Amino acid sequence: MAVNGVNNHPYIPNSAPGVRAEILRELGLSSLEDLHEEIPGFLKLDRKLDLPEAMASELELKRHVTGLLSRNRHCEDVLSFLGGGCAQHYVPAVCDEINSRGEFLTAYGGEMYNDFGRFQALFEYQSLVGELVDMEVVNVPTMDGFQAAATSIRMACRMTGRQEVLVPDIMDPDKFMAIRNYCSPDIRLLRVGHDPETGRIDLNDLATKLSGNTAAVYFENPSFLGVLQTRAQEICAMARKAGAESIVAVDPISLGILAPPAQYGADITCGDLQPLGIHMNYGGGQSGFMATRDEERYVMEFPSRLFGIVPTCKPGEYGFDDVAYDRTSFGHHREHGKEYVGTQSALWGITAGVYLASMGPRGMEEVGRSILDKSGYARQVLNAIPGVRAPGFASPAFKEFVVDFTGTGKSVARINQALLDAEIFGGSDLFGDFPELGQTALYCVTEIHTKADIDRLADALGRIIAS
Amino acid sequence: MDLIDRSATVRENFHQAKWDEPIIFELDTPGERGIRVPEAEPEIRAALGQNDLPDALRRKTPPALPEIAQPRVLRHYMRLSQETLGADVNIEIGQGTCTVKYSPKINELLARQPQITALHPLQPEETVQGILEIFYKTDCFLREFSGLDRFTFQPGGGSQGILTMASVVRAYFEEKGEAEQRDEIITTIYSHPSDAAAPAVKGYKIIHIGPDKDGYPDIEAFKAAVGPKTAGFFVANPEDTGVYNPRIREFTGLVHAHGGLCGYDQANANGLLGITRAREAGFDLCFFNLHKSFSTPHGCGGPACGATGATTALEPFLPGPLINKADRAGKAWYCFDRSYRQDKRSIGKVRSWYGVAPVVLKAYAWIMSLGAEGLYEVAKVAVLNNNYLFKKLMEIPCVDAPYIPGRQRVEQVRYTIEKLAADTGVTSGDIQRRMMDFGMHYWTSHHPYHIPEPITLEPTETPSKKDLDEYIETLKHVFREAYETPEVIKTAPHRSVCHQVDASPSDDPERWAVTWRAYLRKTGRGKPGQSPA
Numbered sequence A: 001m002a003v004n005g006v007n008n009h010p011y012i013p014n015s016a017p018g019v020r021a022e023i024l025r026e027l028g029l030s031s032l033e034d035l036h037e038e039i040p041g042f043l044k045l046d047r048k049l050d051l052p053e054a055m056a057s058e059l060e061l062k063r064h065v066t067g068l069l070s071r072n073r074h075c076e077d078v079l080s081f082l083g084g085g086c087a088q089h090y091v092p093a094v095c096d097e098i099n100s101r102g103e104f105l106t107a108y109g110g111e112m113y114n115d116f117g118r119f120q121a122l123f124e125y126q127s128l129v130g131e132l133v134d135m136e137v138v139n140v141p142t143m144d145g146f147q148a149a150a151t152s153i154r155m156a157c158r159m160t161g162r163q164e165v166l167v168p169d170i171m172d173p174d175k176f177m178a179i180r181n182y183c184s185p186d187i188r189l190l191r192v193g194h195d196p197e198t199g200r201i202d203l204n205d206l207a208t209k210l211s212g213n214t215a216a217v218y219f220e221n222p223s224f225l226g227v228l229q230t231r232a233q234e235i236c237a238m239a240r241k242a243g244a245e246s247i248v249a250v251d252p253i254s255l256g257i258l259a260p261p262a263q264y265g266a267d268i269t270c271g272d273l274q275p276l277g278i279h280m281n282y283g284g285g286q287s288g289f290m291a292t293r294d295e296e297r298y299v300m301e302f303p304s305r306l307f308g309i310v311p312t313c314k315p316g317e318y319g320f321d322d323v324a325y326d327r328t329s330f331g332h333h334r335e336h337g338k339e340y341v342g343t344q345s346a347l348w349g350i351t352a353g354v355y356l357a358s359m360g361p362r363g364m365e366e367v368g369r370s371i372l373d374k375s376g377y378a379r380q381v382l383n384a385i386p387g388v389r390a391p392g393f394a395s396p397a398f399k400e401f402v403v404d405f406t407g408t409g410k411s412v413a414r415i416n417q418a419l420l421d422a423e424i425f426g427g428s429d430l431f432g433d434f435p436e437l438g439q440t441a442l443y444c445v446t447e448i449h450t451k452a453d454i455d456r457l458a459d460a461l462g463r464i465i466a467s
Numbered sequence B: 001m002d003l004i005d006r007s008a009t010v011r012e013n014f015h016q017a018k019w020d021e022p023i024i025f026e027l028d029t030p031g032e033r034g035i036r037v038p039e040a041e042p043e044i045r046a047a048l049g050q051n052d053l054p055d056a057l058r059r060k061t062p063p064a065l066p067e068i069a070q071p072r073v074l075r076h077y078m079r080l081s082q083e084t085l086g087a088d089v090n091i092e093i094g095q096g097t098c099t100v101k102y103s104p105k106i107n108e109l110l111a112r113q114p115q116i117t118a119l120h121p122l123q124p125e126e127t128v129q130g131i132l133e134i135f136y137k138t139d140c141f142l143r144e145f146s147g148l149d150r151f152t153f154q155p156g157g158g159s160q161g162i163l164t165m166a167s168v169v170r171a172y173f174e175e176k177g178e179a180e181q182r183d184e185i186i187t188t189i190y191s192h193p194s195d196a197a198a199p200a201v202k203g204y205k206i207i208h209i210g211p212d213k214d215g216y217p218d219i220e221a222f223k224a225a226v227g228p229k230t231a232g233f234f235v236a237n238p239e240d241t242g243v244y245n246p247r248i249r250e251f252t253g254l255v256h257a258h259g260g261l262c263g264y265d266q267a268n269a270n271g272l273l274g275i276t277r278a279r280e281a282g283f284d285l286c287f288f289n290l291h292k293s294f295s296t297p298h299g300c301g302g303p304a305c306g307a308t309g310a311t312t313a314l315e316p317f318l319p320g321p322l323i324n325k326a327d328r329a330g331k332a333w334y335c336f337d338r339s340y341r342q343d344k345r346s347i348g349k350v351r352s353w354y355g356v357a358p359v360v361l362k363a364y365a366w367i368m369s370l371g372a373e374g375l376y377e378v379a380k381v382a383v384l385n386n387n388y389l390f391k392k393l394m395e396i397p398c399v400d401a402p403y404i405p406g407r408q409r410v411e412q413v414r415y416t417i418e419k420l421a422a423d424t425g426v427t428s429g430d431i432q433r434r435m436m437d438f439g440m441h442y443w444t445s446h447h448p449y450h451i452p453e454p455i456t457l458e459p460t461e462t463p464s465k466k467d468l469d470e471y472i473e474t475l476k477h478v479f480r481e482a483y484e485t486p487e488v489i490k491t492a493p494h495r496s497v498c499h500q501v502d503a504s505p506s507d508d509p510e511r512w513a514v515t516w517r518a519y520l521r522k523t524g525r526g527k528p529g530q531s532p533a
Helices: A017-026 A058-069 A093-099 A116-133 A145-160 A173-183 A203-209 A232-241 A346-383 A412-421 A451-466 B042-048 B070-082 B105-111 B129-146 B158-175 B194-201 B219-225 B248-257 B266-271 B357-394 B418-424 B428-438 B465-484 B486-490 B516-522
Strands: A164-168 A188-192 A214-221 A245-250 A268-272 A288-292 A307-311 A318-322 A400-404 A440-444 B150-152 B184-188 B205-209 B230-236 B261-265 B285-289 B306-310 B322-328 B331-337 B413-416 B454-457
Touching (some): A017 B357, A017 B465, A058 B129, A058 B357, A093 B070, A116 A288, A116 A307, A116 A346, A116 B516, A145 A173, A145 A214, A145 A245, A145 A288, A164 A173, A188 A203, A203 A232, A232 A245, A346 A440, A346 B070, B129 B150, B129 B285, B129 B306, B129 B322, B129 B331, B129 B357, B158 B261, B158 B285, B158 B306, B184 B194, B194 B205, B194 B230, B205 B219, B219 B248, B230 B248, B230 B266, B261 B266, B266 B357, B357 B413, B357 B454, B418 B465, B428 B454, B428 B465, B428 B486, B465 B486
Parallel strands (some): A214 A245, A245 A268, B184 B205, B230 B261
Antiparallel strands (some): A307 A318, A400 A440, B150 B306, B285 B306, B413 B454
């Protein structure tokens, strides 16, 4: 059955009948049907695709999609305290301006001589994150923080020749699943327990589980539940003593005030760039980074592209090039390169660079301080509500914290439904993933929240709990 | 005044934007600020009193980021963008296998509204029905394009799609108790390197099948390779050569006869949408690159989506959550299926959340702007354009393309200019640099080169005939230069942002520099934020 195409589609210049016929003539063909002659008839679809009718105009398309999107409620409209690895931060307008530039949006895998700006912007991104984490090697971004953690673990296993990795028992279950999938079948993940009072890693359990088989100790600071690992230096030292690498995942927006892991002994720092000038995008704004010292044994284990600065034949001119390209699967060794590389999340890397360049050292310090204070204030006012305990753990925290509603006799699910009626997205319900914590929720407070926002939350919660 | 002559078809007066922009750290002026931060109100500070971090965790010295006022930050990055040859500003033919097509501006505009950018992935389902409907319907479209039964949008690119397929294959055989026995994945030389590299991460031994004299995967070698150790067969069709393997169903049939699974790398699907599908060719899994065939665009290399599909039999092994359509009081209700958390068969997660939502939205909008007839036109015109370019280039004496002479290619061709190199000493890499002097991309091939002095070109449906002719005339011009003035080519580029680099530091640990601070240290100039030593 012949399928008809369309004439004069605005995205397809050669769908203009005259020019299409001219090209067909040039090829000695009489119709579009004569193309695809190499595909056997029995493999050809003998009908039209079953799809909705095309939108007749751009305006119609705009109305249709806008209509669908209008069914979403969003966090600029509803007051949100959702976190758990994706957070609402302020996105400076320059970040959107730059990542909307058509040149960046529509570039891809070109060489340095025609994508020079892409190479420079990504080299600068690496350099800016390098200052933030106090390390000399940073990759072109990978998919997300999950992938950055998983690859950091694989790097450590290759470096040590060991196959066992210690990870905290409190972490995002989804992240654990992503790491487990990426690291199977050859790498064994062992969970390290936590102190139930503080939520911090149990150093005694860590000592018991560390051995000559341990390739790496992976932990998060702050943890998935917002808790700061105050004894991070001891954890890194214990790992080192066992001949293991220490890998620390951070929230990069904390590093204006929190010590970067390199300063307390971490070997690999990793994390997600989303807080740095990237919208939440329903979880589409995630982007992963990894950083190490500038030692050959680390650099040669990166699967990612690493853009380096090099001279050109003209004095005074900067150029850029892939560092140690043949370690990647794009090099000459394919599957014998390090893991694999491909399309990841480069545009978010450029965006994070714009963010860090705009913020500067003072901006990063102030945003960290702002989050620390606002989340501290939120804990204070929530804790004052009868039956509510905040924080749920007796530990310093950053940005996110556990709120324990067990004492209210109400479930988080019910409380959150009532909050939604008051136009508030309450913290995410932890009961499904961490039932041992009781009726708890993970709240996220950032620099975007005002005192009035936090007070409004507290008032609403007070009313809901009293009702 | 005389008429200004604009008859030349080659842009000899072209020059890339060259701003000679410093590295951003060199723009540092202490005291300048790029943005102000919303700080905590004094009442908050008063209520808190002391709110300090434990000393052990407090940063003692601020990060040595540059201090730059906003206009200069903006100007810097605007200039860098101008120094980047995105598809919006050039005739995009030269990045073969990458399907760099027009990305409609309306779709970008739609994806940048707060109704999508300001959605948190943990919002209650009732507040995200619009985006969930878009995910669900795009899944349905991809089912129709492939004949497979269910898609996940989690993979962040084609390579992660391949990793997902490899993970599903492993999980499937673990469930059957055959994972130890089946430890091999077969792929082909002309499939993407990730078809080999990603399964290797999952512990598979990789068996490569080379081409036969016609460029098809050698079926005799394939028969010898398939057996009880075969877990899967991952292949592109057409491969990077643009040659479609018409016996593909014999290949997938052989794998199935030995109990293995077949994964289709559909990175090269642009010429096949609505023409032929994964299911009829015998595949159990496949992935589409939404940033390629579905225009969303490439973003310098992501954010992207390698939407991965499976047959009903393999659906339980996909990462979760998947999105279902249900009925609630007679109305459609879109909701998550979170069974992946309990179902041991599922590979769990490959990426956080549900995939890159704006990319899915843009793919949805693109499909809705074309419909079945429009997509057919896309596939046909992409192949038409490619075969026109193919015919014109094959008329040039120094150009050849191995395999199936006189027959059609699908959406791309891998050419060789071995004769030109032999005649002139000018390599394909040299030609690549020279094409940039005319504002054109030009890609050689993945490594290692199996076709000598390769060029891989893919016009897609985007260029007009005039665009195609300009690219062809420019290539002819450069080839002519290779014979007449080879030095011009060997010393190219001349009109790029920079001149030929000295790449020698790139493999030298003493000299490579991945960050500005490493560069300063290795060149003896101290640290960022300090005055030069």
